[in-house]
Amino acid sequence: MTGIRLKRDFFIRDVLDVAPDLLGKTIVIMSVDGVPGRYRVIEVEAYRGSEDKACHASKGRTARTEVMYMEGGRLYVYLIYGMYWMLNVVAGAENDPQAVLIRGVENLNGPGKLTKKFGIDRTFYGEDLSKSDRIWFEESGFTPAVKISERIGIDYAGDYWKSRPWRFFV
């Protein structure tokens, strides 16, 4: 079941709109032998701008966060704990650093586990989702009920930012 690729405009909106809208969408990833894998997104988190203490861009513009300052529709990929690649989608307008962390897809929960399964690594940093031939998102025709909670794993960000209801899941 294939769908229409999400266009750049989908991602050039506030991350608090993009993140929940990604739930139920299909992520398509090419394997090394050219066979596309298709997975339904079921869990995401929003990281919103330089004021958000949990957002990597809160410490300012660095080499790592550079892609978040670009127009929405690209991937922000980074390594955490020396072992796990995190897959994020840049959202929002240029110079407004926002991103959506993909935390889970159907039958595969955990942001580190899905990137291992997908083969995501540093070479995906900055990948353009509107043009890439190895990863993109598609419409699915499925609109799930959205559940909401606080974000996970950001104790360092302080009570206010830790308590923002910016985790969205099915």
Next chain:
DNA sequence: TCAGTGATTAGG
């Protein structure tokens, strides 16, 4: 509860 593992960042 806690160690693994290495890129990234701030600071000297």
Next chain:
DNA sequence: CTAATCACTGAG
């Protein structure tokens, strides 16, 4: 250059 930190995971 050093040292601290980390949007996680799996073992015990």
